[in-house]
Amino acid sequence: MLTRKKGRAALFLTLILLAALALSACAAKPETAEQAAPQSASDPLPSWNEGSTKDRILKFVADVTDAAGASYVPPADRIAVFDNDGTLWTEKPVPVQAAFAVARVAQMAPDHPEWQTTQPYQAILEKDLEMLQSLGLEGVEELVLGTHAGMTEEEFESIAGSFLATARHPRFDVLYTETVYQPMLELLAFLRANGFRTFIVSGGGVEFMRVFSEEVYGIPRENVIGSSLQYEFQTTPDGGVLIRQPELVSFDNEAMKPASIQLHIGRRPIVAVGNSDGDLEMLQYARAGQRPFLALLLHHDDAEREYDYLTGAEEVMAAAAQSQWLVVSMQRDFATLFPYEAGD
C-alpha cells in the first residue's frame, strides 16, 4: 500500500515537473473577472453560496462555540488544519513550488556550468521533456534539493519572495498569491473569530509558504507546517546562521501529516480541510479524536472558472463517501473564487 502510493507519488511529481517546464514560458490571457458575490455585514462567509455546505459549516462552528451545548469545545482545543496546494490556492497546472524550482534552474544556471551536462538540470535547460520524464522521483528530489539548499534561511526567503512578487499564473495572469480562494480566506477568518487557531499542514516547503502565509492567509509563520530540509548551524562573528542542506528531513504528506500535527501542535484538529489523497491520513487522524469534528474536502469540478480534476483524490473521495466528510463543490459552493474578483 505504502509502496504503491509512493510509486504513484513519484509519477505525479514527475508529471508535475514536466508540466511546470512546458508552462514555464507561456502565459495565457487573463480571464474576465467574475461578478463579485454580494457582501453582507452579517454573513461571515459571503463568498460561499447558500446551501447545505455553508449551513453545515455555520452550524458546526455555532455548536462547538455554544458553551451550554453538548458539542461545546473549549478554545484550547479549537484547532483547524488546512492543506495548502489545491485547498487554499490553485495547484494547477502545476504546484507553485514546482514552477519556482524550474525558474530557479534557469536563474542559477550561469553559476552552474556543470548543469549543462548534469541531469535533471540539463533536461530542464534544454526543455527535454522525454529525458525529464525518464528521471523519475530521484530527478525531482535532486531538482528540489539542488535549487532550494546551500544558502541561509534568509537568502532562501528573499529568493522565494522575489519569485512570488513577480511570477504570474499562466492562465489567470495574476501573481500566484492572487490565486488563493476567497471562500477559504473567509473560512480561515471566520474560524479565528470563533477562537480557533488555524494551521497549514502541507507537502509544500515550510519556508516557501511562510513567505506569504501571514500576509495572505493571516496564518503566522509558526503555524505553518510543511516539508523541510536539514539545517546546519554555523557560528558567525555576530552569532550564527542556519544553512539549508540538500537533504530532505520530512516530506509532509500522507502518513507524515498526522505525525507532523502531533510534533508541531500536539492536539487532534477538530477542523481539517484538504483536497487530495495526501490529506487522507490527516483526516483519519482528526476523525478519531474525542471531539466533534468537521472534515472538508474541496472538489475541483469547475473547469470554467478554475480546473476540473479528480486524479490524485480518488481514495480520499471514497473515504469521504463512507464518512461524514463534507465534499465542497467549487462549482456549486464557491460564489467567488479569487480575491481580485471580490472587488476588494
Add this chain to the structure above:
Amino acid sequence: MLTRKKGRAALFLTLILLAALALSACAAKPETAEQAAPQSASDPLPSWNEGSTKDRILKFVADVTDAAGASYVPPADRIAVFDNDGTLWTEKPVPVQAAFAVARVAQMAPDHPEWQTTQPYQAILEKDLEMLQSLGLEGVEELVLGTHAGMTEEEFESIAGSFLATARHPRFDVLYTETVYQPMLELLAFLRANGFRTFIVSGGGVEFMRVFSEEVYGIPRENVIGSSLQYEFQTTPDGGVLIRQPELVSFDNEAMKPASIQLHIGRRPIVAVGNSDGDLEMLQYARAGQRPFLALLLHHDDAEREYDYLTGAEEVMAAAAQSQWLVVSMQRDFATLFPYEAGD
C-alpha cells in the same frame, strides 16, 4: 568540538541517571517556606528583586514596545524562547524526566521479565550504580526509548500525567510542577502581556512537557518544542492513531535548538532564556538577528534555597561574559523562588 561536547553529554546523561536512581527512593524534609515577596499591582515582576537585572528586563520590553522608539519591534516579531530544565523549573538533583524514566522501569518491570537480565533495566532494578555507569549514553538512550515508546500519544500523556500528579521532589517534598520558578512565570506573563509569543525550546521530551505546559506556564502545546520520537500512523476502525516508536528523531539540544526554532517558529527570537551549554547555540542564533535582543542566563548560585552549580554551563557563561548577555543570579535577583512560597 562536536565530539567533545557529545562525549560530555553522554557523561552528563549517565551521571544524571545514576543520581535519579540513587534518589528514587528517598525524600528529604520540606524546606521552610520563604517570606513571600511583596506584591504590587504596578510591578509586573514582583518576585524579582530590584536592581540592574530587573531594570534591564523592564527597559528592554519598554523599548521594543514603544512604537515611536528606535528599538521598536512589531508584535509579529516578538518571539521569546525559554529552555525548560534549570530555566523554568528545578533540574536538580536530576531532570524530572530522568526520575520519570526510572520510575517507569519499576512500574513496567512486571510486564517485562526479560528486564531482569537486560541492561540497563537490570542495573536499575537492582540499583547497581556501578553497572549503570558503565553503560554510558547507549544505556540512557535505551532506557528512554524503552520506557517512552510502544504506545499511543494519548497513553503516554496519561502515564506522564499520573507521574507528575503524584511524584514529589526529593528535597522540597512538593510536586515537581511546583518547583517552577515564580520569577520566570512572571516574566512569561509579562512578555505575553506585551505582545510576545512565548515558546519552550528544550532537550526534554515534547510530550512530557506538554502535559503541564499550558496549566503551569501558560504556554500552549503548539508552542512547546522538544526532543521527539518517531511516530507511526496506524489506521483504526474509527480513524487512526500515532504509535510512539523507539527511535529518537530529534535530541533538541545544542545546535539542534536553532534548527528546531527555524522548523517550528520560523523567526529568530528577540528574547532567549537558558541556563546551560545546551542553550549556547540558541543564544548565538538569536543574537545574530536584525532586531534588538535580550539574552538571559540563569545562574544557579543559591545552595540555601535551591542549588549552586556551574557544571555544564561553563561555555555559555564564558560567552555571556564576552557579549551583552544578562546573567541572572538566583541568589541576588530572585526574591521568591517557587509559587507555593509566594502565598498564592
